[in-house]
Amino acid sequence: MLASIKGFWKACRYGDLYMVLAALAAQSINISVGFCQGFSAVLLPQYTHEHPSISYEQSSWIASLGVISNPVGALLGGMMVDALGRRLLLQSIVLPNLIGWLVIAFSETYVFLCVGRFITGFTIGMSTASYIYVAEITTPEKRGVLSALGPGLVSTGIFVVYSLGAFIHWRRVAAICAAVSLLTPFLMYFVPESPLWLASKGQMKEAYNAMFWLRQNNNTAQQELMEFTKDRKLDESMTFKQKLGLFKRRSVLKPFVLLIIFFAFQEMSGIYVILYYAVDFFKSVGTSVNEFTASIIVGGVRVFMGAVGACLINSFRRKTLAAASGLLLGVAMLGAAVCDSLNGPPLIKLACVLLHVSFSMVGFLQLPWIMSGELYPQDIRGVMSGATSCCAYVLIFVNIKTYPQLENLLTSNGTLYLFAICAILGAAYCFLFLPETKGKTLTEIMRQFDDEKKEADPEAGYGKQTSLEGKPVQRRHSAGAAVSLEKSKEFAKQWVQGKSDMSNHRE
Numbered sequence: 001m002l003a004s005i006k007g008f009w010k011a012c013r014y015g016d017l018y019m020v021l022a023a024l025a026a027q028s029i030n031i032s033v034g035f036c037q038g039f040s041a042v043l044l045p046q047y048t049h050e051h052p053s054i055s056y057e058q059s060s061w062i063a064s065l066g067v068i069s070n071p072v073g074a075l076l077g078g079m080m081v082d083a084l085g086r087r088l089l090l091q092s093i094v095l096p097n098l099i100g101w102l103v104i105a106f107s108e109t110y111v112f113l114c115v116g117r118f119i120t121g122f123t124i125g126m127s128t129a130s131y132i133y134v135a136e137i138t139t140p141e142k143r144g145v146l147s148a149l150g151p152g153l154v155s156t157g158i159f160v161v162y163s164l165g166a167f168i169h170w171r172r173v174a175a176i177c178a179a180v181s182l183l184t185p186f187l188m189y190f191v192p193e194s195p196l197w198l199a200s201k202g203q204m205k206e207a208y209n210a211m212f213w214l215r216q217n218n219n220t221a222q223q224e225l226m227e228f229t230k231d232r233k234l235d236e237s238m239t240f241k242q243k244l245g246l247f248k249r250r251s252v253l254k255p256f257v258l259l260i261i262f263f264a265f266q267e268m269s270g271i272y273v274i275l276y277y278a279v280d281f282f283k284s285v286g287t288s289v290n291e292f293t294a295s296i297i298v299g300g301v302r303v304f305m306g307a308v309g310a311c312l313i314n315s316f317r318r319k320t321l322a323a324a325s326g327l328l329l330g331v332a333m334l335g336a337a338v339c340d341s342l343n344g345p346p347l348i349k350l351a352c353v354l355l356h357v358s359f360s361m362v363g364f365l366q367l368p369w370i371m372s373g374e375l376y377p378q379d380i381r382g383v384m385s386g387a388t389s390c391c392a393y394v395l396i397f398v399n400i401k402t403y404p405q406l407e408n409l410l411t412s413n414g415t416l417y418l419f420a421i422c423a424i425l426g427a428a429y430c431f432l433f434l435p436e437t438k439g440k441t442l443t444e445i446m447r448q449f450d451d452e453k454k455e456a457d458p459e460a461g462y463g464k465q466t467s468l469e470g471k472p473v474q475r476r477h478s479a480g481a482a483v484s485l486e487k488s489k490e491f492a493k494q495w496v497q498g499k500s501d502m503s504n505h506r507e
Helices: 002-013 017-027 029-050 056-068 070-083 086-092 094-105 110-126 129-137 140-147 149-165 170-180 183-188 195-200 204-215 218-229 240-248 250-267 271-276 278-285 291-312 318-341 346-364 367-371 378-433 442-447 489-505
Strands: 462-466 472-476
Touching: 017 029, 017 129, 017 140, 017 149, 017 183, 017 204, 029 056, 029 110, 029 149, 029 170, 029 183, 029 271, 029 291, 056 070, 056 110, 056 378, 070 086, 070 110, 070 129, 070 378, 086 094, 086 129, 086 183, 094 110, 094 170, 110 378, 129 140, 129 149, 129 195, 129 378, 140 149, 149 170, 149 291, 149 367, 195 204, 195 218, 204 218, 250 271, 250 367, 250 378, 271 346, 271 378, 291 346, 318 346, 318 367, 318 378, 346 378, 367 378
Parallel strands: none
Antiparallel strands: 462 472
C-alpha cells in the first residue's frame, strides 16, 4: 500500500499525473464492457424464473447475443478509430451502449431483450480503441500498468453488476448500466486527442498542445513530438495498391497470427464461460455456497486480482507472466476437475474455481488485449487491432454459444478437464512463442517482426528498408510512430508553424 502511495506521489510530482488521468478517462469505457459481459449471469436466473417456458437454447442465445455483435463492433471501431480519432470514437460509443441498455430495461418480449443484448455488444467490440489510445499517450515505463487498468475496470463492472443482480430486478440493473454509460464521454471531454493521431493527420499545432498537456513539460513535449513526426510521409502520397501492401508485411501478419492463437487458448481455458454463465456454472458444478453469492465472490476476486495483475505487469516479463498465469489457472481447474471426479468437498471445488479466476487476472486474460494495441505498426494499428479483436470476439461467441452443448456432451466434469488441458497448453505456447514487449518502445517492438536485421541508429530508430515499389526509403517506427518516410513541403510548413506556437509555452 505504501509503495502504491509513493508511486502515485511520484506520478504527480514528475508530471505523469495528466497522462494517468487521460488513461483513466479512456479506460473508463471498460466499466460498461464489464456490465455487458456480466449482465447475462444475473439476467438468466431471474428471467427463466419469470418465464419457465424459456428453453435452454433460448437462454444460450440471450447470453451469446451479447457477444455475437462484438466482432462487428470491433471491425467498425478499427476503421473509425483511424478516421475519426481515438478520442471521438471513445465518446461516440455511448450511443449504442445507451440505446441497448434502454431497450433491455423496457423490453416486454424475448425478442426485444435479444435485440438489446445485440446492441450493447457493439460497445464491447468498439471499446478496444481504449487500448490504442493508452498505448499512444503513455511512456514505455507506464504503458503496461496503465493498459492493465482496462481489464481491471472490466472486472469492476462485472463485480458491480453481479452485486446489483443479487438484490435488484434485472430491469433496474439495466437502467443503472444505461446511466453509467454516460461517464466515458463526459471524462473524455476534458482530455486531449492522441498526439500521434493528430500528427499523422498533419495537425501539428494540435499535436503539440496535446503532448504538452500530457507531459506538462515543454522540452519533453517537443522532443517526443519530433520523434513522432520526423520522417512522416503523408498518407495521400501512397497509392491504394501500396496501402493494401501494408497488410502483407511480416510486422503485421506475424503478430496477428501470434495473438489469434493466444486468444484461442484463452477462450478454451474457461475464463469467459465462468464470466457469462457464473450463476449457472456454479449451480452445475455444485458448490455448498449459494450461486449468486459465489458469483459475487468471483467478481470481487477478479477486481482484487486485477489490481494485483496491474502491479505485476511492470515487474515481470510479459511471456513469463502469461506462461505462469496459464499454468497456474490450468492446475487450479485440474484440481476442480479431480475433486469433482472423486466427489470431494464442494468448498474445495469452489476454492479451485476461485484460484482459476485469480490466476487468469494476472496475465492470461489481459495480456492479449493489451498487446493488440502494442504489436502493430502505427500506420495500420487501428485497423489491425480491430481485426484482431474481431477474431477474438468470434472465438468468444463460439465458446459461449456452444458451452451448453459441450457440457451436455462431456458433462460438467469433462468440461473442467478440457479447460485445464487447454490452459496448460496455452501456457506452453506463451512461453515458447509470445514476443516480449515489457519496457520497450513501440519502435523496438516493431523491430522484432522485421524481415531483416537493420543497421539502426539507437537514438532515432532508423533502418533502411525497401519500399513497396522497390525503391530504397527510410522507414522509422518510433515510439508510436511512424509510418513513412519522406518529408513534404506541407509538413515542413506546418511544423514551422507549430514551432512558433511552442515558443509561447516556454518558461
